[in-house]
Amino acid sequence: MTGTLFTDVRIFDGSGGGLFPGEVLVRGTRIAAVVRGDERLPRDGATVVEGGGRTLMPGMVEAHGHLTWPTSVERVINTMKPLPIETHMLVTAQNARITLDHGFTSVYSAGSLGERIEPALRDMIDAGFMPGPRLRASAMEKGAEGVLGVPAGHDPTHQRDIPHLREYIAHKAVEGCDTIKFLMSSDEAFQPGGSQTLMYSEAEAQAIGEAARAAGIWLACHAQGAEAVKRALRAGFRAIYHCTYADEEALDMFEARKADTFTAPAVGLLWARVHEAQDFGIGPAEAASLGAVRGIELAQAIIPAMRRRGIRVLPGGDYGFPYNPHGRNARDLEHFVNLFGFSPSEALVAATKQGGELVDWDVGQVRAGYLADLLLVNGDPTADVRILQHRDNLAAIMKNGCFYKAPPQSSDLR
């Protein structure tokens, strides 16, 4: 029987327990068996990968992905507007490959710069025509009114009334979107005080939720102010990002719905705006006026409070800005440790097991029956999550049971 057997590895299985020595057998696209300690699995014709004592862990999940946002660690494209569509599709495919190169085997989209790019990309990746993560694909992120030439009261994708909102959502499901991203609030980065500006009425939010349930499509949103968070919760949104100004009532409501609702603060972007955006014209004063300094301070209070309530808070940092490129995604784990008080192991659980729960595939755990999305890592990320930021430390990357990046000693697997 064929397959791949990992031996001489220390396993982080996604559950948050410590590393344990063991063996993992992969057959087809899935993990067939996991054993601990000195127990040995039958080889039965499987290709044996000698791990050399490295860590074997689940592939990571990016919970707030924007693959269409142009900039990556390989090239800066200094704009956040749509490129010519032919260019934009190819740049997005490149960003998908770079995301996988850096150990992220699944992405939940937090919105696109094109209506059809992500479903098309997902289908190409799934068919094996190009490398990239598993993708929960979105349509265009609904633009904030008053930003990028969108006049107030105007939605760039359809007429702004409830019947057209419903029609739009049904149509996006037909086009193959898994999720749609709405801006329930504006943002300090768009306009002073924007975080408290609501973009959809209660009736509109309820109609969005009903239409999405009817169409079998998930909802994600940008929600800064407390009322935006509550409105999204009442409407049944799955991924409610930021939550920077959530109050006690919003936290109570979130906790009540924590079984099927997630958040990601997207702090990577704020961090980059404050510390690394000078070359792009954002100095300390601009970073403060865009709300990034205050945003980090507030997140440092709200995120630990959400975690204490058992709300799943996931890494996912709005990568793709010129100063916050794709490929840097794993740095969010370091932010979770340094800013929010997660232990390295807790940050890893959020990036693997809980990320798997968000995308709702059998991923994010090293567990029999789960899909074989695995990383073989030099060193111990439960001691220092920063090692995941360097792709050279990813000795092998397996997705869907196949090596995307083959382990170094297995020349027969290349």
Ligand SMILES: [Zn+2]
């Ligand atoms: Zn975003």
